[in-house]
Amino acid sequence: MYRTALRNVLAHKGRLLMTALAVMLGTAFVAGTLVFSDTMGQAMRNSYSNSYSDVSVLVTDHEAGGFSRGPKAPDGKQQQPLTDATVRELTALPGTERARGVVAGFTGVADPKGNLVAEAWNSRGANFVPDGSGQDPRYPMAQGRGPQKAGEIALNRQAADKAGYHVGDKVRVAGNGAAEDTTLTGVFTTDDPQVSSGGTLVLMDTATAQQRLLEPGRYSSIVLTAKAGTAENTLLDEARAKLPADSIDLQTGQQLKDEQTKMVAGMVSGTKTMLLVFAGISLFVGIFIIVNTFTMLIAQRLKELALLRAVGAGRAQVTNSVLVEALLIGVIASATGLLTGIGIGAGMQSLLHSVNEGLPTGSLVLAPVTVIATLVVGIVVTVLSALIPAIRASRIPPVAAMSSGDIPTTQRGLVIRNVIGAVIAGGGIALILAGASGKGSGAQALLELGAPLTMIGIFVLLPLLSRPVIALVGPLLGKVFGTPGKLARRNAVRNPRRTASTAAALTIGLTLVTALTVIGNSVTTAVTKMVGSSMKADYVVSMANGHELSHDLPALISKANGVTAVSPVGNVMWTVAGQDRAVMGMDAASFDQLVALDMKSGSTGSLKQGQILVNDEFADKHQLAQGSAVKIEVGDGKSVDATVGGVFERNDGVSPIIAPNAMIDQYEPDAYVNEIMVKGANGPSAELKQSIKDATGRNPVIEVLTEKDMVDQFSRIITNALNIMYGLLGMAVIVAVLGVINTLAMSVFERKREIGMLRAIGLDRRGIKRMVRIESVVISLFGAVIGVLLGCFLAWAAARVLASDLKGLTTVIPYGSVLLFLGLAALVGIVAALWPARRASRMDILASIKTD
């Protein structure tokens, strides 16, 4: 029996090729993901621990040089800082070999055009600490020398190269204060992964760094290096005794490394999980192909299997012989997939490295779990997929061996299948509809349960759907493509199960692609609308790093050429009507020029009387109306009685509560301001932007953006995310193409005699090719159309649920993209048909029509 199975695999090598390829691609994806993430994780860990190699204890003042601070903490009391005295004190500890005072904080570098070189979160500044020879071992200079006085800086090599700076150039830098022109005295290399992976690091002499980033004499952290023989913990205890307890953190080098390891693991495992999900989708698509192949092979070998039964093979033996075949394919394909995956992992790493030189690299990591998981997944998927066809094979009656002539392909009733499919799909759709009409996490849960159910239900129903859907385009095919078109259409619906499982592979990919695209497009549109509907301001001025804007900026901007209205946007957390709410402050005088609201009652002018505006939702919740009095606790135990001057329709572009800045200043003079809205006389223009930039001191950290810029920034994020998804789903589509090729090749083989007859009675080679190609396109488009419709439906439901968080979110179908997807699906059909069509057209007529 097992020899039979082996012989069968060998005899049907060609026909099993596509199945093996499908399994191979899926497992390669799994193995590639595992290898890549292990390798990347190890490289990053190594790289981080290198940068901690001389750290025994890190003393951090967490009050100093912090990144984005939200609205200020109520008590701004100064903690005891780390100073030169602290450094000296710690140096004197018995266990200390060296102590290094570190100043660190945000420092932006402008490129020659005045824009930030790196993203704000990745733009850093630090102090250069030269030893006796004028070198800092932490930052070895590649060119020039380290900075020695104010007005001098050194820059990491990637940043200098990116901006095109050379030693001696003028470079504009800005911390949280004003921007300054400095001279580049040196370019250095560093293995700090955060810097080398595309960030900028500006080095200054310690005094300048302190002045620019903190305050004179203060350090953000002190790095202690232990004497040989002193344990990190001992040194930590010694240091702790010398330092105030609360605002100073102490960590040993080991703790830091552990923390980094955990962080890296978190980062890597996030990526890994996402990649594995997509690998899973590819494998899932592969299942359809495996099932299809074995079903077809068994149909073709009906007589042979019946003969085995007739000569005494038991049912289990027939089933096993098919399963052994599957096992062989699974083993071969998974092993090949593993090797390919290792190659992919290595390739991805060098690809990433070529894109971003700074990323850490290391030797390829092939964990045992990678090998085992890949092989087990590949083999189990293959064998389980072959199970149903194998059981069906065992049900072939021995008498089938005796029947003569052609064995008609038995069309087992689809009734049971359709009932099951309808129940599952119906349940899924019901859940989705219930979710779509609900709100919050409950609705989301319904959706998360309903979506996969609906997809599975639709897959089960695909054979039923194939006839009517394909019938829709039938007349067109006949008219445009003549007899080959007509024959192709008939062939496509000839075996609904086969057509369905072939198309399903594409349906999966298209459903996901469409759903993601429609959601992305809907969100982008909603955000555009939201920003557009509330903002009348031409420009919004903000800090690229999200920090607070200097309070003297509004006055400076209002003096700029062409500016007609300016208002800082104040942010305070007040307790309004018993609830902590973010209150947005605007200048009453310029409000109408900068913001547009749909007022339900009252007017925006009431801001001038010191009254507040609330949105309809908030008003309803607290039974407020125009003229209502509302109690606001403004902190420090004080409270005010404010009057509601108007109610506006909810608009996610502004806070639910808007107060005049005059009122906010009265209680919180240093309210957190991170945006300034600006209106110009003639709308947004390059001149206006330039004059605002000039007014703000051409600081690279200060961003002057139009509404469109902000929307573009947002849609770029969405587009990037979508592109990554497309790339990952591409693998599933490739597997689907293999499926189409597989089905067509098998069909061509089975219909050999028909093709021979068609050639004999006068259909030329082109006609045969065209017939196969159209069948392929019809099947592909069928899968794609169902996928697109399903995707749109799921996206619609998701948008309905999301709408409670993002007002104005409606499903906006990007028809252009959808048409593109369908066009690509048709292309998939044409490409998949290349080889089978060629084979069909080259068939020898006599050999094909021969009766055997």
Added chain:
Amino acid sequence: MSTSTAYAAHTGLAAARATGLNKVYGEGETRVVALDNVSVSFGRGEFTAIMGPSGSGKSTLMHCMAGLDTVSSGSATIGDTELVGLKDKQLTKLRRDKIGFIFQAFNLLPTLTALENITLPMDIAGRKVDKPWLDRVVETVGLSGRLSHRPAQLSGGQQQRVACARALASKPEIIFADEPTGNLDSRSGAEILSFLRNSVRELGQTVVMVTHDPVAASYADRVVFLADGRIVDELTHPTADSVLDRMRRFDAKGRTS
């Protein structure tokens, strides 16, 4: 001797003709001569049967004459068209426009209805169906009530009648039938054969049929006997007995020689 008779008989009115046709398979030790200098002509409006034991080359002759197979040397013509040297495209067109086929295994497309199968050659050619002619053909084969049936819903005899109608409907110059009754019971077979004979008598069709069944051959106007790739005999106005008799004689001759 009989070769020349077979060739000369219908010089003026030949629908198809082979002259010095050779067909050789393989090379060296595996070389097999399937047709050995065969010259034969098939008269217009005549029902010719090609007979011979299996391996005699009768099917090869038909395939070569019908443009399904290439010849090694010699000439084969349909009407005034020389088949030898034609490219695949031209051969396809020739088969489509001038030749009708009836196969042993019916060879209908299971996805098409009976009527669609019948009009398939014309659909492929993009030619308009001659409706009165089609009606007459359909009537003659007795399929009127079953035109919308799929092949799977028809009996073997009915399927072969559809195949006959398909061959006739496009009014080809010549119909080649390859063992058309091989897969049928004797009653259905007789129906098909009378129908083929009628199509010759009444519709003026030219039919060439390959068979090994003397009864089938007896429906023909003329029987050509093949053995070892050569035409060995010929019989006009055959009866089943006379055909059987010839075959026996010929068999005996083959054995003694």
